[in-house]
Amino acid sequence: xxxxxxxxxxxxxxxxxxxxxxxxxxxxxxxxxxxxxxxxxxxxxxxxxxxxxxxxxxxxxxxxxxxxxxxxxxxxxxxxxxxxxxxxxxxxxxxxxxxxxxxxxxxxxxxxxxxxxxxxxxxxxxxxxxxxxxxxxxxxxxxxxxxxxxxxxxxxxxxxxxxxxxxxxxxxxxxxxxxxxxxxxxxxxxxxxxxxxxxxxxxxxxxxxxxxxxxxxxxxxxxxxxxxxxxxxxxxxxxxxxxxxxxxxxxxxxxxxxxxxxxxxxxxxxxxxxxxxxxxxxxxxxxxxxxxxxxxxxxxxxxxxxxxxxxxxxxxxxxxxxxxxxxxxxxxxxxxxxxxxxxxxxxxxxxxxxxxxxxxxxxxxxxxxxxxxxxxxxxxxxxxxxxxxxxxxxxxxxxxxxxxxxxxxxxxxxxxxxxxxxxxxxxxxxxxxxxxxxxxx
Amino acid sequence: xxxxxxxxxxxxxxxxxxxxxxxxxxxxxxxxxxxxxxxxxxxxxxxxxxxxxxxxxxxxxxxxxxxxxxxxxxxxxxxxxxxxxxxxxxxxxxxxxxxxxxxxxxxxxxxxxxxxxxxxxxxxxxxxxxxxxxxxxxxxxxxxxxxxxxxxxxxxxxxxxxxxxxxxxxxxxxxxxxxxxxxxxxxxxxxxxxxxxxxxxxxxxxxxxxxxxx
Numbered sequence: 037x038x039x040x041x042x043x044x045x046x047x048x049x050x051x052x053x054x055x056x057x058x059x060x061x062x063x064x065x066x067x068x069x070x071x072x073x074x075x076x077x078x079x080x081x082x083x084x085x086x087x088x089x090x091x092x093x094x095x096x097x098x099x100x101x102x103x104x105x106x107x108x109x110x111x112x113x114x115x116x117x118x119x120x121x122x123x124x125x126x127x128x129x130x131x132x133x134x135x136x137x138x139x140x141x142x143x144x145x146x147x148x149x150x151x152x153x154x155x156x157x158x159x160x161x162x163x164x165x166x167x168x169x170x171x172x173x174x175x176x177x178x179x180x181x182x183x184x185x186x187x188x189x190x191x192x193x194x195x196x197x198x199x200x201x202x203x204x205x206x207x208x209x210x211x212x213x214x215x216x217x218x219x220x221x222x223x224x225x226x227x228x229x230x231x232x233x234x235x236x237x238x239x240x241x242x243x244x245x246x247x248x249x250x251x252x253x254x255x256x257x258x259x260x261x262x263x264x265x266x267x268x269x270x271x272x273x274x275x276x277x278x279x280x281x282x283x284x285x286x287x288x289x290x291x292x293x294x295x296x297x298x299x300x301x302x303x304x305x306x307x308x309x310x311x312x313x314x315x316x317x318x319x320x321x322x323x324x325x326x327x328x329x330x331x332x333x334x335x336x337x338x339x340x341x342x343x344x345x346x347x348x349x350x351x352x353x354x355x356x357x358x359x360x361x362x363x364x365x366x367x368x369x370x371x372x373x374x375x376x377x378x379x380x381x382x383x384x385x386x387x388x389x390x391x392x393x394x395x396x397x398x399x400x401x402x403x404x405x406x407x408x409x410x411x412x413x414x415x416x417x418x419x420x421x422x423x424x425x426x427x428x429x430x431x432x433x434x435x436x437x438x439x440x441x442x443x444x445x446x447x448x449x450x451x452x453x454x455x456x457x458x459x460x461x462x463x464x465x466x467x468x469x470x471x472x473x474x475x476x477x
Numbered sequence: 478x479x480x481x482x483x484x485x486x487x488x489x490x491x492x493x494x495x496x497x498x499x500x501x502x503x504x505x506x507x508x509x510x511x512x513x514x515x516x517x518x519x520x521x522x523x524x525x526x527x528x529x530x531x532x533x534x535x536x537x538x539x540x541x542x543x544x545x546x547x548x549x550x551x552x553x554x555x556x557x558x559x560x561x562x563x564x565x566x567x568x569x570x571x572x573x574x575x576x577x578x579x580x581x582x583x584x585x586x587x588x589x590x591x592x593x594x595x596x597x598x599x600x601x602x603x604x605x606x607x608x609x610x611x612x613x614x615x616x617x618x619x620x621x622x623x624x625x626x627x628x629x630x631x632x633x634x635x636x637x638x639x640x641x642x643x644x645x646x647x648x649x650x651x652x653x654x655x656x657x658x659x660x661x662x663x664x665x666x667x668x669x670x671x672x673x674x675x676x677x678x679x680x681x682x683x684x685x686x687x688x689x690x691x
Contacts, residue, residue: 296531300561300584301486307588308492315499315590331588338585342562352564355537360566367565367690370620408621 063244064196066140067189070250073133074185077178083125084175087118120158123165130174134258141251148173148260151271170264177257188250195239202232281451285386292349300341307334350392358388359415362395366413369399371428377415381476383422387452391424391470394445394456398426398468401441406430406466417476424470432464445470478601481521482507483514483540484529484559489584493527496587500594509533511543518547518554525578525601530560530567541567548574555600559584565618568611569690577679580606580642596642605642605682612640615689624670625689632669635662640689642682 127149134145148170153160165171260268310331314324345351353361359377366373382388395413402411409430416423436442436458446456454472480502484490494504506517511532518526526547532539544556557580558571571579580600586608587593596606616637619625628636631652638648645663649656663681667674670688675681 293536296561297486301488304584304587305488305492307585308489308496308590311588311590312495312499335585335588338583346562351531351562352566356566364564364566367569368614368618370618 057240059244060240063247064193064240066136066247067193067243069136070133070185070189071193073129073136074181074190077126077129077181083118083122087115087122090115090118116158116162120162120165123162123171126171126174126178127165130177130258133177133254137251137254137258141247141254143248143251143255145251145255145259148258148264148268150264150268151275170260173257173261177254180253180257184250184253188246188253189243192239192243192246195235195242199232199235199237199239202228202235204232277451281386282384285389288349288389289354289385292345292351292354295341295345296351300338303334303338303341307331307338310334349389353388353392357382358391361388361392362413362415365392365396365399366411369403369411371399371403371408372410373399374410374412375415376413379415379417379422379476381417383417383472383474383476387422387454387472387474390448390452390454391422391472394448394470395424395426397441397445401434401439402426402428402430402466405434406432406464409464420473420475422470422472422474422476426468426470427465429465431462432460432466433462434458434460434466434468478525478598479503479505479521479523480597481505481514481517481523481526482528483509483511483517483526483532483543485509485532486529489529493587496590496593497527497597500590502594502597511539511546514540514543515547515550519550522551523554525555525557525597527557527559527597529584530558538567541570545570553578553603555603556580557582557597557600557606559587563608563611565611565614565690568607568615568686572605572683572686572690575683577603577605577683581611582606582608583610595647599642604644604679605686607641607682607686609637609641612637615640615686619689627669628666632662632666635659636666636685639663639666639681640685642678644678 131147134147137143137145150164150168150170153164310327314327314331317323317327350361352364356364359375359379363375366375383391399411402409406428407430409428411426411428414425414427434442436446436456442456442458449456449470449472452472452474454470457469457471458466459468460466478501480497482490482493482497482504484493484507490507490509494507497504505521505523506513508514508517509532514526514528514532517523526544528540528544530538530540532543540560541558544558548554548556553576555578556571558567559582560567561584563581563583568581571581578600580596582593582596586596600606616625616633625633625636634652635648638651643651645656645659649659652659664674667684670685672684672688675684
């Protein structure tokens with residue numbers, strides 16, 4: 037906690053008077069700054085209270101309940117803007133306090149806020165600020181600070197200020213009694229001077245020693261709680277996971293393009309050149325055989341590249357989207373497949389790809405294990421959930437616990453928080469449901 | 478024979494032009510986009526258009542759509558679609574019009590210049606050229622069909638070549654049998670599949686594909 041910050045008292049005698057004085061003065065300066073922030077903190081509280089009264093006033097007026105008396109004039113957006121500005125100001129102030137506490141109090145106070153919304157807009161900003169529990173803890177800090185801050189940072193500063201007043205003011209002919217809160221002290225002349233000196237020394241001694249405690253209080257309210265730390269972490273993980281998935285999908289698309297325009301095109305061009313040579317060459321059969329062999333190799337290479345591309349990024353999926361790509365799959369399947377789609381738009385590319393490979397696996401499973409049968413594939417999207425059902429009237433008995441196929445699908449979907457449900461009693465029918473939360477575009 | 482080519486990669490546009498010219502075709506235009514294809518086809522009225530599936534600006538199935546659009550503008554314009562990969566889905570869309578003059582081949586096929594030129598001529602004269610890979614996938618997806626399963630291996634071979642759009646003569650060449658033997662096989666196939674026999678090569682292809690593509 038505050039263990040790192042007792043830099044003061046340790047071996048003052050050994051280090052001489054100047055470092056001690058410097059530390060004391062620094063402590064005083066830091067306490068003075070925190071005292072100023074304490075005063076600045078009262079601003080947003082007043083503003084928010086005013087804004088709430090303002091809104092209340094307006095509601096009353098609209099409801100016809102307000103009968104005369106002074107009005108707080110308002111336009112509809114007024115309170116909203118005041119609250120938004122106050123909260124932003126509060127955040128700025130809290131962040132400044134955190135930074136200074138990190139530097140001066142020897143505590144580490146990290147920001148507990150949720151990440152800002154990607155889109156702009158006052159309403160969104162306001163929601164972001166108001167729904168974050170850290171905002172309310174910031175407000176609580178203002179209240180607690182009024183007490184803890186007074187005790188821990190204002191008192192030492194006040195001691196020094198009054199000390200100076202007691203020691204100096206009488207000497208220049210100003211009566212001490214004119215200062216507020218000092219009526220209780222009646223000492224005069226040299227007595228006042230002594231009290232003043234004592235106050236100065238005590239204030240300077242106290243200031244750096246109270247700062248670590250102030251830092252602890254700040255961390256308690258301004259630092260992240262376990263819950264907020266976790267929720268920030270979860271939000272970050274969700275974002276980075278989706279970024280990673282998107283980047284991966286974009287990369288696969290790029291590889292597919294590069295192969296199409298690069299290696300595949302070059303192989304075709306090379307093959308055409310070989311064919312042209314073959315046409316113009318009047319060579320002996322051995323040479324022609326070699327040429328034919330070379331052409332054969334390029335055809336094989338093209339076919340291997342095609343299989344590779346089909347495995348990582350099926351072109352028909354990129355061209356036509358999920359439903360048509362599944363139609364293409366169905367045409368290649370020995371099963372009679374019926375497809376129904378109620379999708380108006382396309383899911384994100386990585387989701388399309390995951391679903392495509394999942395359906396491909398399910399159709400392959402059905403034609404391998406279910407015996408001759410028909411299959412029905414149904415696409416729906418409602419409530420931000422993409423639902424695909426794949427049914428066949430085959431023998432049934434598919435078990436997700438065994439068989440790596442279903443497991444693989446489950447893993448693929450899990451990357452999108454998607455789930456797989458299988459119902460496959462012996463004798464059939466087999467019903468597989470896929471659900472993936474996503475928006476269509 | 479006059480040809481318009483639409484292919485966005487220079488390397489292949491150039492290669493195709495040279496290949497076709499070497500086989501006696503006249504390339505009237507070699508364009509890069511689907512839009513330019515339409516313009517060139519309307520201006521040149523070629524005997525056949527050779528179109529790459531993937532064209533700018535979308536780099537998806539732009540070429541396929543441009544080819545179908547060109548056929549709407551110039552009905553029965555023979556179109557040969559080339560692609561780095563083939564899909565039954567696209568073959569079905571190309572054949573949906575029900576008329577001939579359609580080709581759908583893997584780009585790999587241009588490596589055999591003579592056969593490719595043959596396919597171009599076949600399409601230009603209203604015939605069909607389906608890629609062997611489309612056909613083999615078509616046959617594989619009919620593995621459960623009892624009538625197809627009942628065919629002999631030789632008959633299935635003949636069926637595949639017929640679906641590719643080959644004439645009896647070409648099938649005979651390929652399988653090294655007589656044309657008379659091929660005719661016997663085709664008659665048997667049509668009977669077993671319950672199709673009306675036809676001497677017209679093109680109608681025969683469409684009937685076979687329609688049967689397999691149900």
